[in-house]
Amino acid sequence: MVHIRTEREIELISTSCQIVADTLDMLSKYVKAGTRIIDLDAKAEDFIRSCGARPAFKGYMGFPATLCVSVDDEVVHGIPNNRRLQEGQIVGIDCGAEKDGYYGDHARTFAVGNVSDEKRKLMEITQKSLIKGIGEAIPGNFVSDIGHMIQSYVEGFGYSVVRELVGHGIGTELHEEPQVPNYGLPKQGYKLREGMCIAIEPMINLGVKEVKTDSDGWTIRTADGQASAHFEHTIAITSNGPIILSKKEAANG
Ligand code: MG
Ligand code: MG
Numbered sequence: 001m002v003h004i005r006t007e008r009e010i011e012l013i014s015t016s017c018q019i020v021a022d023t024l025d026m027l028s029k030y031v032k033a034g035t036r037i038i039d040l041d042a043k044a045e046d047f048i049r050s051c052g053a054r055p056a057f058k059g060y061m062g063f064p065a066t067l068c069v070s071v072d073d074e075v076v077h078g079i080p081n082n083r084r085l086q087e088g089q090i091v092g093i094d095c096g097a098e099k100d101g102y103y104g105d106h107a108r109t110f111a112v113g114n115v116s117d118e119k120r121k122l123m124e125i126t127q128k129s130l131i132k133g134i135g136e137a138i139p140g141n142f143v144s145d146i147g148h149m150i151q152s153y154v155e156g157f158g159y160s161v162v163r164e165l166v167g168h169g170i171g172t173e174l175h176e177e178p179q180v181p182n183y184g185l186p187k188q189g190y191k192l193r194e195g196m197c198i199a200i201e202p203m204i205n206l207g208v209k210e211v212k213t214d215s216d217g218w219t220i221r222t223a224d225g226q227a228s229a230h231f232e233h234t235i236a237i238t239s240n241g242p243i244i245l246s247k248k249e250a251a252n253g
Helices: 007-028 037-050 117-135 143-155 248-252
Strands: 067-071 074-076 090-099 102-111 167-169 176-180 197-200 203-205 211-213 220-222 228-230 233-238 241-244
Touching: 007 037, 007 090, 007 102, 007 197, 007 233, 037 067, 037 090, 074 090, 074 203, 074 228, 090 117, 090 228, 102 117, 102 228, 102 233, 117 143, 117 197, 117 203, 117 228, 117 233, 117 241, 143 176, 176 197
Parallel strands: none
Antiparallel strands: 067 074, 067 090, 074 220, 090 102, 167 176, 167 197, 197 233, 203 228, 211 220, 233 241
16 A cells, blocks of 8 residues: 655654765765775664664665665665775665664765766766656656656666666655656556655666676676666655655755
8 A cells, every 4th residue: 555644754754864865975985995895884884873773774675784785787785795896886875774663765876986987977867867757756647757757868868777676655664555667658557645755766777777686686787787877765745846855955844
C-alpha cells in the first residue's frame, strides 16, 4: 500500500534525511585520492550514531555496511572495503538513516580529483535528470511521469537508464510502495497524492543499460564496463509542489 504521511511524519522523515545530507556533506572532504573506502564508512556510521540515528542500510537484507560506495562502472550497492580512491574516479555514495522510526535515503556521485570530461558530464546530466524528475512529482501526475522525464532527458545525451533498480516510497520502512522507475511511458501506475514521500534515484550509464551483479551478491556494475552515475533525493509531495527533504534548505521549510 502507498502511505499518505501527516505533516508530523514528514517532519520526522525530514529529520532523518537531514542527517543523511549532513553525513554526505561531512564525507565530501574525505573523497580524495588515497582515502580508503572503509574509512569513509566508519566516519559515516560514527556521524549517524552521534545524531541519535541508526545506519539504515547496515543489516538490511544482510548488507554489511553503513554506505553503499560504487566506483566508476559500479552502479550501486558497492560494499565498502580496503580499496583506496584514485584520482579520476567517480564515486557514488548512497546513505540511509533511521531515527524515531522514520527513514531518509540520499545519494550523490562525487569526483575524485580531476575526472574526464566524459565522466563529469555524465554526473552533471544525472544530477539534472533527478531535479527534472522531481519537478514531475506533483499531485495529479502519475509515478511514471517522473521516470518518463528522466529517461527522455538522459537519452537525449546518448546515455541509458538502468532498468533493474528503481526508486521507492519511503517512511516507516526504507523501501515502500510504490516503485519509482527511472524510465517508462507517461501516465502509468499510481497517481501521485499530497502526503506521499518517495525516493527518486536515477542510475544513468554512459554506455549500455544492461548491468550485472558481482559474486558478492551486492555490487551492481555496468555490463560494458563503462561508467555509471547515481543521485538520489527523498522528497515529499505537497499541494505546493515537491519538497526535497534530503538537503539542508528543507529544514527551515
Ligand atoms: Mg539510497
Ligand atoms: Mg533509495
